[in-house]
Amino acid sequence: MASIQEDILEEFYRRLSEAEGFTEEKVKLVRELFSGSKKPKAADVIKVFSQSPKEELP
Amino acid sequence: MIQIESIHIEEFRGIRDLTLNMDRGSFAVSGPNGSGKSGVVDAIQFALTGEIGRLKGAGTGDLSLAEHGPHVERRSDPDAAAVRLTVYVPHLKRSATITRTVKKYKQPVIAPNEEAVRAVFANLAEHLEVTLSRRDIIKFILTEATQRSRDVQTLLKLDDIDLVRATLKTTENKLNSEYLTAKTQAEAAEESLKRHLDIPVLKPEDLLLAVNKRRTLLALRPITELKKDTDLSEGLSSGETQDANSLTKETALADLKALRETETSGPESALHETVTVLLQNLGKVEKDSSLLPLIKRHTFIQTGLDMMDSQHCPLCDLDWDMIELRAHLREKLEKSKEAKIVRDQIVEAGQKVSTEIVSLRGVIDPVSKLPEVSKDASTRFGEWSGGLAVFSKSLSSLEGIIGAKERFEAGWAATPDSLLGDLDTIRAQVMARPDKSATKDASAFLVLAQERMNILRMARRNAEEKRANALLGKAAYKTYCDVSEEALITLYQEVEQEFGSCYRFINQDDEGEFKAQFDATDGKLGLLVDFHKRGMFPPAAYHSEGHQDGMGVCLYLALMRRVMGNDFTFAVLDDVVMSVDSQHRRQFCKLLKTKFPNTQFVITTHDQVWARQLRSEGVIGSKSSVAFHTWTVETGPVLDEVAEVWDKIEADLGKNDVPAAAGRLRRHLEYVAADLADELGAKVSYKADGGYDMGELLSAVIGRQGDLLKSALKAAKSWEDTDQITAIEALQNARSEILAASNGEQWVINKAIHYNGWADFSKNDFRPVVKAFKELLQQFRCSKPKCDSWLSLTPRIDPVDLRCACGAFRLNLKAK
Numbered sequence: 038m039a040s041i042q043e044d045i046l047e048e049f050y051r052r053l054s055e056a057e058g059f060t061e062e063k064v065k066l067v068r069e070l071f072s073g074s075k076k077p078k079a080a081d082v083i084k085v086f087s088q089s090p091k092e093e094l095p
Numbered sequence: 096m097i098q099i100e101s102i103h104i105e106e107f108r109g110i111r112d113l114t115l116n117m118d119r120g121s122f123a124v125s126g127p128n129g130s131g132k133s134g135v136v137d138a139i140q141f142a143l144t145g146e147i148g149r150l151k152g153a154g155t156g157d158l159s160l161a162e163h164g165p166h167v168e169r170r171s172d173p174d175a176a177a178v179r180l181t182v183y184v185p186h187l188k189r190s191a192t193i194t195r196t197v198k199k200y201k202q203p204v205i206a207p208n209e210e211a212v213r214a215v216f217a218n219l220a221e222h223l224e225v226t227l228s229r230r231d232i233i234k235f236i237l238t239e240a241t242q243r244s245r246d247v248q249t250l251l252k253l254d255d256i257d258l259v260r261a262t263l264k265t266t267e268n269k270l271n272s273e274y275l276t277a278k279t280q281a282e283a284a285e286e287s288l289k290r291h292l293d294i295p296v297l298k299p300e301d302l303l304l305a306v307n308k309r310r311t312l313l314a315l316r317p318i319t320e321l322k323k324d325t326d327l328s329e330g331l332s333s334g335e336t337q338d339a340n341s342l343t344k345e346t347a348l349a350d351l352k353a354l355r356e357t358e359t360s361g362p363e364s365a366l367h368e369t370v371t372v373l374l375q376n377l378g379k380v381e382k383d384s385s386l387l388p389l390i391k392r393h394t395f396i397q398t399g400l401d402m403m404d405s406q407h408c409p410l411c412d413l414d415w416d417m418i419e420l421r422a423h424l425r426e427k428l429e430k431s432k433e434a435k436i437v438r439d440q441i442v443e444a445g446q447k448v449s450t451e452i453v454s455l456r457g458v459i460d461p462v463s464k465l466p467e468v469s470k471d472a473s474t475r476f477g478e479w480s481g482g483l484a485v486f487s488k489s490l491s492s493l494e495g496i497i498g499a500k501e502r503f504e505a506g507w508a509a510t511p512d513s514l515l516g517d518l519d520t521i522r523a524q525v526m527a528r529p530d531k532s533a534t535k536d537a538s539a540f541l542v543l544a545q546e547r548m549n550i551l552r553m554a555r556r557n558a559e560e561k562r563a564n565a566l567l568g569k570a571a572y573k574t575y576c577d578v579s580e581e582a583l584i585t586l587y588q589e590v591e592q593e594f595g596s597c598y599r600f601i602n603q604d605d606e607g608e609f610k611a612q613f614d615a616t617d618g619k620l621g622l623l624v625d626f627h628k629r630g631m632f633p634p635a636a637y638h639s640e641g642h643q644d645g646m647g648v649c650l651y652l653a654l655m656r657r658v659m660g661n662d663f664t665f666a667v668l669d670d671v672v673m674s675v676d677s678q679h680r681r682q683f684c685k686l687l688k689t690k691f692p693n694t695q696f697v698i699t700t701h702d703q704v705w706a707r708q709l710r711s712e713g714v715i716g717s718k719s720s721v722a723f724h725t726w727t728v729e730t731g732p733v734l735d736e737v738a739e740v741w742d743k744i745e746a747d748l749g750k751n752d753v754p755a756a757a758g759r760l761r762r763h764l765e766y767v768a769a770d771l772a773d774e775l776g777a778k779v780s781y782k783a784d785g786g787y788d789m790g791e792l793l794s795a796v797i798g799r800q801g802d803l804l805k806s807a808l809k810a811a812k813s814w815e816d817t818d819q820i821t822a823i824e825a826l827q828n829a830r831s832e833i834l835a836a837s838n839g840e841q842w843v844i845n846k847a848i849h850y851n852g853w854a855d856f857s858k859n860d861f862r863p864v865v866k867a868f869k870e871l872l873q874q875f876r877c878s879k880p881k882c883d884s885w886l887s888l889t890p891r892i893d894p895v896d897l898r899c900a901c902g903a904f905r906l907n908l909k910a911k
Contacts, residue, residue: 041586041658042255048578056574058567067571076258079265086270086567087560 125706126723131732173197226667240619270568274561281554283457290349309537362508373444389434445490467524593653684712713900768792774887813910
């Protein structure tokens with residue numbers, strides 16, 4: 038049986054995938070971070086969230 | 096999860112050598128205080144987790160598994176202290192064995208040594224809560240809300256939720272901080288461009304107007320639309336571009352003016368209030384010598400918590416119980432909460448000053464690059480701007496901010512005393528510049544406009560990127576908080592309902608409309624319970640100790656059901672309902688049997704009545720219990736295995752030891768007679784000391800049996816139920832034969848002829864007695880091996896049925 042924590046994370050990933058700005062790749066990376074046996078550091082998450090595609094501005 | 100098939104205990108705690116066969120069913124261990132029951136609980140817990148709960152926690156500082164795990168006579172031989180547990184794993188559909196010795200408690204021997212089996216035991220090792228005592232369970236009810244929240248979170252394995260939330264919060268804060276810095280840099284770049292263009296607001300049309308004025312002068316094609324790749328200096332030759340590497344006079348003057356205005360208004364003025372509060376907090380730190388250690392400890396503990404991602408402490412690298420260590424550290428964090436508020440205010444002020452420094456350097460640096468700046472002045476500007484950059488960096492740490500107290504008091508901008516003089520000198524020199532030709536001036540204007548435009552574009556791109564990142568951080572944190580809060584609300588609602596349902600089941604006679612209410616906010620888990628429809632109160636407000644015991648075990652069962660779902664196949668209940676009265680314990684038995692039919696409960700109790708109720712209600716089978724009569728250091732618990740009594744009597748007779756066999760039969764009949772008298776409502780003369788004679792009880796039971804069979808026959812005849820009539824008559828005939836064989840009728844009539852003479856019997860004379868009593872007792876129990884429970888009356892007052900626990904034996908007692 039999935040733990041409550043696992044249930045919460047699954048729903049978290051699902052909602053992220055529907056949220057603006059979270060590409061499939063980004064959600065996948067977040068999932069990989071939180072699925073590991075070691076709890077990720079904020080710096081790891083920042084790295085994932087900082088991989089935004091650069092856009093030219095007028 | 097698992098179900099226990101058997102447990103073998105050697106030289107462990109108070110037990111020397113004991114094997115219990117539990118056969119995957121619920122099992123009772125009864126006996127008076129100090130008879131060794133808890134040794135069985137300790138052994139199960141040890142085998143599964145490598146720990147003994149009662150040797151841990153408050154007040155156990157001098158206790159250790161290594162020293163106090165082995166039997167007291169073998170305390171120097173931890174290798175001899177061993178527990179072997181044979182379990183069945185339902186989802187693997189196979190049995191497995193785990194053996195631990197105290198010496199190598201972290202290295203259990205698992206068989207079969209396969210990954211799937213190892214995973215099962217590894218998972219179980221995280222579930223210390225499968226063996227809880229009354230003391231452990233009642234705390235869920237009686238503890239204060241903050242502690243209850245922690246205990247329940249620990250039980251539900253919710254610790255990780257807080258850890259993930261903290262990580263996402265830190266992520267959000269850092270990304271937002273990066274964005275604010277980038278935004279300030281973009282604003283500074285925009286100010287710089289506006290000064291150059293001499294326009295108050297950066298609108299494309301105003302920008303193009305200023306630019307096209309110069310382009311027209313240079314006979315260059317006007318730019319009609321500002322695009323993201325527009326080059327404002329397009330059309331200038333490379334020579335013109337190189338010649339125009341100095342600022343136009345107007346821009347230089349505008350940059351000088353901006354720096355002067357900043358100096359005049361006071362660079363620190365925008366953050367006056369922030370720095371005032373900061374200095375107050377720094378004063379507190381200076382005044383109260385205990386505050387800084389508290390603040391540092393808070394940071395240290397928080398860092399430690401963040402780094403706890405294995406079974407090793409990140410500081411000492413030793414193995415710890417991570418759940419316990421986390422709970423301990425959280426408690427410390429709670430104690431330094433006020434210190435955290437001071438710390439947060441200090442760090443926030445540091446971040447604000449750091450951001451302001453970006454703006455300030457944005458007006459210093461253009462001036463420092465003017466060709467009119469002397470070498471000395473250039474050094475001063477460089478030192479000022481560079482010093483601000485270093486200072487800004489130092490503000491990223493608490494220690495850096497605390498160490499900068501004097502600078503904050505003196506004026507953190509550290510404006511050089513010579514600034515106004517330098518600005519005057521530079522301005523005079525700029526004013527004295529020989530006027531360039533209008534065309535050269537226009538070329539320089541366009542080149543610099545493009546340069547500052549490029550800087551602004553880059554700064555804006557960076558700021559926009561950081562903003563997008565910050566939005567992701569914010570959204571992720573909010574999403575996680577929303578999801579976890581919704582999950583926890585649902586979880587607590589489910590537990591609340593299950594808890595209420597279990598409690599109502601036990602107390603349906605007096606609290607059939609009981610309800611409970613959880614309130615989970617701010618790290619607290621409040622619990623209010625209904626008291627006879629007079630309102631919602633804390634559990635300890637009006638409910639008796641017995642009712643509180645009932646609440647504790649009901650909440651535990653509700654939580655375990657929620658945590659484990661269908662995997663809740665096993666739990667040890669160590670004397671958990673000691674304050675619950677007999678009637679409610681009976682209901683508790685029914686609760687276990689009906690609501691948790693697939694869970695194996697290993698139940699210890701010092702109360703023989705409850706041990707009997709467990710059997711009569713069918714929670715445990717007749718072969719699923721052991722009674723510890725007494726305990727000695729030399730032998731450990733002294734047992735009376737109810738299930739094996741007939742085999743043991745036969746073994747005694749095999750050794751021609753009739754006195755031993757007679758004694759065993761006598762004890763068994765004493766034990767059973769009390770059970771049956773209770774189950775069948777046999778009438779005996781009341782004795783205040785409860786010292787009923789076995790013959791007296793058994794006579795009453797046999798008499799009551801006769802009466803009940805007569806009632807059942809009368810009822811069957813009234814209903815014209817021929818099958819029942821035949822069955823009851825058969826029972827009556829069998830009963831007559833058995834009583835005759837056991838001399839029971841005479842015994843019933845004259846109970847003075849009793850067991851005392853058995854010890855003088857020969858083996859061959861005694862065997863028929865044993866056979867007769869065995870058959871006699873069989874009349875009072877279900878013949879189905881899986882049930883094997885005593886017959887009992889349902890309900891106990893004004894009974895309708897005489898039945899067994901499984902319902903295979905059922906006689907209606909009510910006539911038409």
